[in-house]
Amino acid sequence: MVGVYPGSFDLITNGHFDVIRRSSKIFDTVYVAVMVNKYKKPLFSLEERINQLELVTNEFDNIKIVSHEGLLVDFLKANNIKVIIRGVRSVSEFETEFQLANGYKFLDEDIETFLMSSSSKYQFLSSTMVKEVASFGGDLTGLVPEKIKNQIIQKFKSI
Numbered sequence: 001m002v003g004v005y006p007g008s009f010d011l012i013t014n015g016h017f018d019v020i021r022r023s024s025k026i027f028d029t030v031y032v033a034v035m036v037n038k039y040k041k042p043l044f045s046l047e048e049r050i051n052q053l054e055l056v057t058n059e060f061d062n063i064k065i066v067s068h069e070g071l072l073v074d075f076l077k078a079n080n081i082k083v084i085i086r087g088v089r090s091v092s093e094f095e096t097e098f099q100l101a102n103g104y105k106f107l108d109e110d111i112e113t114f115l116m117s118s119s120s121k122y123q124f125l126s127s128t129m130v131k132e133v134a135s136f137g138g139d140l141t142g143l144v145p146e147k148i149k150n151q152i153i154q155k156f157k158s159i
Contacts, residue, residue, distance in 0.1 A: 001026075001027050001028055003023060003084065004033050004085065005023060005084075005086075006075075008035055010042040010043050012052055012145060012148060013125050014122055014145060015089070015118060019116055020060075020063060023085050027083070030063050030085065031081065032065050034049050035069075036068065052148045073104060085113075086113060089123045094115065100113070125143060
């Protein structure tokens with residue numbers, strides 16, 4: 001079975017990595033889709049986000065890093081994928097993801113959404129929180145994958 005884990009990944013957290021790692025054990029192939037949203041101004045370029053994801057997932061044979069601009073449903077159709085993987089940290093996030101899942105189902109009735117509960121040690125973690133910690137020079141240990149920690153620190157030193 002093939003699934004796609006979409007997101008902006010504009011700061012990869014250990015929570016993202018945990019969902020990727022756990023998904024790789026369930027699905028034969030997981031596409032990690034770096035989505036381009038023309039209404040958002042990301043901190044990291046598309047190329048930087050792709051490179052970071054490739055670096056942190058290089059130990060997995062069944063993970064493929066891709067990018068897509070446009071509707072996620074169009075990416076799924078073009079690649080004959082039927083499952084979307086989403087991480088959920090809280091009840092309020094579940095409600096949002098539940099609505100999104102129904103929206104995807106409306107756009108294509110063959111699409112299923114796999115909601116993966118966050119590991120308890122990452123339920124507090126968000127890219128926004130990590131960006132705030134990094135912007136004040138705080139310790140990122142345990143918040144982001146070690147392989148990209150220095151890239152994040154350097155990015156915040158340069159802005």
